[in-house]
Amino acid sequence: MALLIDIRDPEWMEEQALKDILQPGLPDVDIFCGDPGDAAEQIIMLAAVKLFPDVVRGLPNLRLVQKLGAGVDGIVNDPDLHPEVKVARLRPDLPAHEIAEYCLTYVLQHQRNVCFHQDNQRQKRWQTRAPRKSASTTVAVLGLGHIGARTAQYFAAIGFRVLGWSRTEKTLQGVDCRYGEHALEGLLAESDYVACILPSTSETKNLFNAERLSQLKAGAVLLNAGRGDLIVEQDLIQAINSGQIGGAVLDVFQTEPLPGDHLFWDHPAVTVTPHVSGWHLDDGLEDIAENYRRMVAGQPLLNQVNRQAGY
Ligand code: NDP
Numbered sequence: 001m002a003l004l005i006d007i008r009d010p011e012w013m014e015e016q017a018l019k020d021i022l023q024p025g026l027p028d029v030d031i032f033c034g035d036p037g038d039a040a041e042q043i044i045m046l047a048a049v050k051l052f053p054d055v056v057r058g059l060p061n062l063r064l065v066q067k068l069g070a071g072v073d074g075i076v077n078d079p080d081l082h083p084e085v086k087v088a089r090l091r092p093d094l095p096a097h098e099i100a101e102y103c104l105t106y107v108l109q110h111q112r113n114v115c116f117h118q119d120n121q122r123q124k125r126w127q128t129r130a131p132r133k134s135a136s137t138t139v140a141v142l143g144l145g146h147i148g149a150r151t152a153q154y155f156a157a158i159g160f161r162v163l164g165w166s167r168t169e170k171t172l173q174g175v176d177c178r179y180g181e182h183a184l185e186g187l188l189a190e191s192d193y194v195a196c197i198l199p200s201t202s203e204t205k206n207l208f209n210a211e212r213l214s215q216l217k218a219g220a221v222l223l224n225a226g227r228g229d230l231i232v233e234q235d236l237i238q239a240i241n242s243g244q245i246g247g248a249v250l251d252v253f254q255t256e257p258l259p260g261d262h263l264f265w266d267h268p269a270v271t272v273t274p275h276v277s278g279w280h281l282d283d284g285l286e287d288i289a290e291n292y293r294r295m296v297a298g299q300p301l302l303n304q305v306n307r308q309a310g311y
Pocket of ligand 1: 227275
């Protein structure tokens with residue numbers, strides 16, 4: 001029995017570096033990086049950021065895919081992945097904190113007119129503009145899971161009015177929590193900022209189409225740190241260009257890397273970041289070795305994903 005690490009993105013983490021982290025917790029386990037070659041039949045667990053074509057088909061005894069991150073879209077429904085294969089994700093605190101920081105950064109940038117003042121400084125122009133009051137600003141956080149709940153509470157802690165939205169009923173101190181599709185329209189109409197931290201599932205894909213975007217409060221700013229396919233990008237550009245909404249802050253896109261000719265790059269009301277809002281997984285990596293041990297012992301896994309629900 002063995003573990004395979006398949007990342008192929010040295011910018012994010014070297015496979016060998018992850019092996020060095022995991023091996024002490026799994027001293028008797030063979031850990032392979034990249035192509036397992038003749039050892040493919042030994043592999044019972046795959047640790048990966050995404051499933052590359054043909055990898056799963058070559059692992060006949062695979063029992064668990066451990067996502068190195070949170071979003072499992074692209075894994076749970078992979079046609080090559082046998083329905084019996086379990087999928088687990090990581091739930092580290094650091095990227096949850098980082099994504100909450102990301103949302104705070106760009107909301108506060110708007111609240112405090114940061115771009116306006118930077119521009120004036122470059123032109124040596126002394127011009128005042130009142131900052132907006134947090135207490136009279138409403139932030140909606142869509143998705144109240146590991147990351148969204150923390151984000152909502154950070155906004156509440158510094159005095160914003162915060163609305164939260166999830167699939168099932170939730171209670172969070174300082175957050176007006178609502179749930180279910182029927183609750184979304186009213187919530188959008190009340191919010192000055194909408195921070196989207198939802199997974200991509202069959203229910204959330206293309207959530208922000210033209211009709212949904214028209215439900216946002218006039219001038220509202222949409223932030224997306226969930227997944228790119230939650231938004232119909234052409235509809236978003238139209239909603240901004242028509243003046244319906246004020247702008248967007250986007251960390252995730254339908255196609256990544258964002259193509260060079262995409263309209264988002266040059267749009268004055270769109271902020272583009274290259275899928276960096278949550279980055280450091282350090283405090284979650286221990287769980288990979290723990291899940292290997294649990295799987296072999298037949299114990300419940302940490303952070304197992306519901307493949308049917310898609311998250
Ligand atoms: P969780 O699974 O902990 O939470 C997901 C939340 O979304 C839950 O509150 C869930 O509701 C809600 N939700 C799911 N489906 C629906 C629906 N149909 N309607 C309303 N609410 C829904 O995930 P995380 O918070 O850990 O992560 C969220 C997503 O963030 C990830 O799936 C990933 O796509 C993205 N992400 C992006 C990163 C980046 O760098 N940009 C980094 C890490 C994650 P309920 O609580 O009722 O189940």
